Amino acid sequence: MLVIIGADEWGNKDVLGLIDGFRESTQSWRELLLDLKRRGLEVAPKLAIGDGAMGFWAALHEVYGKTRVQRCWVHKTANVLNAMPKSVQPKAKAHLKDIWMAETKTGADAAFDFFVKVYGVEYAKSCSE
Numbered sequence: 001m002l003v004i005i006g007a008d009e010w011g012n013k014d015v016l017g018l019i020d021g022f023r024e025s026t027q028s029w030r031e032l033l034l035d036l037k038r039r040g041l042e043v044a045p046k047l048a049i050g051d052g053a054m055g056f057w058a059a060l061h062e063v064y065g066k067t068r069v070q071r072c073w074v075h076k077t078a079n080v081l082n083a084m085p086k087s088v089q090p091k092a093k094a095h096l097k098d099i100w101m102a103e104t105k106t107g108a109d110a111a112f113d114f115f116v117k118v119y120g121v122e123y124a125k126s127c128s129e
Contacts, residue, residue: 002032006045016041029059037063051075073100083126084119092119092126 002021007013017036021028044064049072050056060067077096081089095115102108120127 002028004032004036024053024055026055026058026062029053029056030062033059033063052079080126084123088119088123092123095119 002017002019002024003015004017005013006016017032019028019032019035021032044066047068047070048056048060048064049070051072052075057069060069073096077093080096081093084092092115095111095118098111099108099115102111116127
């Protein structure tokens with residue numbers, strides 16, 4: 001199932017599109033995005049946030065090429081933590097939160113650099129996720 005949820009400037013969310021997709025393929029995402037365009041979403045969204053599904057990003061680039069993209073922090077955090085032993089995960093999760101909760105880009109960059117220094121040597125896969 002492929003779902004697109006839109007949010008307005010006040011944080012109100014609505015389901016904009018929903019289809020049975022084939023394995024999150026580019027073709028399935030393209031179909032859903034083109035349907036949104038056909039139904040009136042002519043202006044490219046300012047930002048799209050999604051999981052790591054490559055088909056979505058490829059189709060988004062084709063249909064709304066000017067839309068900025070961001071990886072979903074819930075999915076990203078889960079993927080990073082899955083590459084670490086359970087005993088390390090609570091502390092690592094708190095350090096990841098320092099990245100996305102930083103008030104500035106500079107603060108986020110510093111928190112990211114700290115995370116890589118602390119975990120990068122022993123858990124290299126988690127830092128390349």
